[in-house]
Amino acid sequence: MAHTIREKTKLLARVRRIRGQVEAIERALEAEIGCADVLQVIASVRGAVSGLMAEVMEDHIRFHIVDPAREPNSERGRGAQELIDVVRSYIK
Numbered sequence: 001m002a003h004t005i006r007e008k009t010k011l012l013a014r015v016r017r018i019r020g021q022v023e024a025i026e027r028a029l030e031a032e033i034g035c036a037d038v039l040q041v042i043a044s045v046r047g048a049v050s051g052l053m054a055e056v057m058e059d060h061i062r063f064h065i066v067d068p069a070r071e072p073n074s075e076r077g078r079g080a081q082e083l084i085d086v087v088r089s090y091i092k
Helices: 008-030 035-065 075-091
Strands: none
Touching: 008 035, 035 075
């Protein structure tokens, strides 16, 4: 079972929230609100998509490469944890 299937409900909930935020951008543009407010809404969508990307990537590393929790003292486990930490910091 793939990690996206295992976490399907949680991931779909995040996608639905993102869809709502994208719809908020559309409503803001239709209402011709100020550009600073539109930019704020766009930034929130970007953050939400980045968070989703980080979560899927982290789960991918843990499921398909190595779970650092299972091999905390191995070189692979430490490397996987370092990669997860880099992904989190880079995407945020």
